[in-house]
Amino acid sequence: MEDKGFIENGFIIDLSNAKNASEIIYELSSILDMPEAKNKKICLKLGSIDLSQSQLLSIKSLINSMASDLAFIDTASEQTEGSALNLGIIISELSNEIVVPEIEPDYFELIDGEIQEKAHEEVKEFDQEPKDGLSFELTEPPVAEEIKETGKELVTEDLPIEAEEKIEDQLEISKLPTLYLQQTLRSGQTISYDGNIVVIGDVHAGSELIAKGDITIWGVLAGIAHAGARGNDLARIRALKINAIQLRISGFYARRPDSLNIPFIQRTNEFTPEEARVENKEIAVYKTYEV
Amino acid sequence: MSGRVIVITSGKGGVGKTTTSANIGTALAKTGQKVILIDTDIGLRNLDLLLGLENRIVYTIVDVVEERCKLKQALVKDKKNPNLCLLAAAQTRDKSAVNQDQLKAICEELKEDNDFILIDCPAGIEQGFQNAIAGATEAIIVTTPEMSAVRDADRIIGLLEAREEIESYKLLLNRVRPNLIQSNDMMSVDDVVDILSCELIGIIPEDTGVITSTNKGEPIVNDENSLAGKAYSNVARRIVGDEVEFLDLSEPKGFFATFVDNIKKFFAALAGKE
Numbered sequence: 001m002e003d004k005g006f007i008e009n010g011f012i013i014d015l016s017n018a019k020n021a022s023e024i025i026y027e028l029s030s031i032l033d034m035p036e037a038k039n040k041k042i043c044l045k046l047g048s049i050d051l052s053q054s055q056l057l058s059i060k061s062l063i064n065s066m067a068s069d070l071a072f073i074d075t076a077s078e079q080t081e082g083s084a085l086n087l088g089i090i091i092s093e094l095s096n097e098i099v100v101p102e103i104e105p106d107y108f109e110l111i112d113g114e115i116q117e118k119a120h121e122e123v124k125e126f127d128q129e130p131k132d133g134l135s136f137e138l139t140e141p142p143v144a145e146e147i148k149e150t151g152k153e154l155v156t157e158d159l160p161i162e163a164e165e166k167i168e169d170q171l172e173i174s175k176l177p178t179l180y181l182q183q184t185l186r187s188g189q190t191i192s193y194d195g196n197i198v199v200i201g202d203v204h205a206g207s208e209l210i211a212k213g214d215i216t217i218w219g220v221l222a223g224i225a226h227a228g229a230r231g232n233d234l235a236r237i238r239a240l241k242i243n244a245i246q247l248r249i250s251g252f253y254a255r256r257p258d259s260l261n262i263p264f265i266q267r268t269n270e271f272t273p274e275e276a277r278v279e280n281k282e283i284a285v286y287k288t289y290e291v
Numbered sequence: 292m293s294g295r296v297i298v299i300t301s302g303k304g305g306v307g308k309t310t311t312s313a314n315i316g317t318a319l320a321k322t323g324q325k326v327i328l329i330d331t332d333i334g335l336r337n338l339d340l341l342l343g344l345e346n347r348i349v350y351t352i353v354d355v356v357e358e359r360c361k362l363k364q365a366l367v368k369d370k371k372n373p374n375l376c377l378l379a380a381a382q383t384r385d386k387s388a389v390n391q392d393q394l395k396a397i398c399e400e401l402k403e404d405n406d407f408i409l410i411d412c413p414a415g416i417e418q419g420f421q422n423a424i425a426g427a428t429e430a431i432i433v434t435t436p437e438m439s440a441v442r443d444a445d446r447i448i449g450l451l452e453a454r455e456e457i458e459s460y461k462l463l464l465n466r467v468r469p470n471l472i473q474s475n476d477m478m479s480v481d482d483v484v485d486i487l488s489c490e491l492i493g494i495i496p497e498d499t500g501v502i503t504s505t506n507k508g509e510p511i512v513n514d515e516n517s518l519a520g521k522a523y524s525n526v527a528r529r530i531v532g533d534e535v536e537f538l539d540l541s542e543p544k545g546f547f548a549t550f551v552d553n554i555k556k557f558f559a560a561l562a563g564k565e
Contacts, residue, residue, distance in 0.1 A: 186448055187446040
């Protein structure tokens, strides 16, 4: 079973240095005595200690008696694995690594190539087909009726597999915790959060927002926003005005088209609520709001 | 009496922190306030040059911190105004020679007998900056109307906001060229204040007189004909609490220019009516 790296209310106890079951039980009881360890889902790291079924059962009962739950164990020992399977205890691997989506080398090379090309090409570059994931365009919003129809399609029974995955991704976003900030972010300030981010205020150029889910800004976005940073292509970035230097959604990176080089980046006379999302492997910015 | 400790900072180098410190200090001293100027740019000291006190320095802030002299011995009185004293930086050391606690202690000691302690902060956000803001309770952020300076000022304001001891910070816009603003080649005052969301304490126009005053070692506030000098004097008055209107910086137009302007307006009005 794969660990998505995120368990609500979890508490990791590392006992891989213990020599035998009684040491484990001794350590465990003192740790579980702490108020922080109550009512948590315990994840036990057991290293390569061998535990018989009855020993593992007593450990589980100990945890239950201290008002917590044994969520899963991480073990390198075959015997312990066997005992766990017999008792119905989940075995999982704990990893603290952030799952960074593999960014295809293409994008990076292209980005470098772009910058070099820029020095020699004329401005009319923007009449060409935008390259994958590298430019975002202000597209005309789809006619209102079309939006509704698409909405209906997603809910029908005979869905192609891709659409199913899409719905799961979207549900995942709404289940994530949200960080709510009532302040303006200044240059140099970075916020990264394993969930959605809402900022009531501006995001100045030079600041960065990195979120696992959506990013919503009630103000002007002039910095860098990275939504779906752990690989969710459906994450979106919204702001009352998007003047961002770069928009990043999942593995897609895009920069502001040079033709829109607004002097003095942040000054804006009117708000035009916009939303950026990935469409056809590119980041597109829409001037309407679509559920 | 407890003095006010104000740090003059910017982030970006070369925007006019030292010039501002020297001039505000001189202007305050002229009105009778007792002012101490502290140069914390150790290794690259300039404040003594601007005040023309370079050859009078015997002891520096590093000597005070390393206890080779008393604090009073290191204070150099200004040439013209005995109310103004300078605590110079060392040219032969670098910013690691002093730490935050030492600077704070110096500020505490000086606060007791003086009205204003102005700290001239070096460029950057590292040790030099951290030292300079250590003892301060107020800040003046100097910036010019250029994207790079404004971006750095934004960073600095973020860092100052995060520091509880700094109770207030104000913006000083330096080297403003009204004619460039009019032709939309330079950010306007409103643009900068809008981006930085910071209260304005002064607008200083670009003035070539500043260059000569630096070379002579006489702050430009002493020049009565200079617009920049007047602007700096106004800043000093605002610091003390007086409400002073911002100067009208636009250059007075000659007769011909006004004539042409009127003709343009006439035709524009005609076009409008059609």
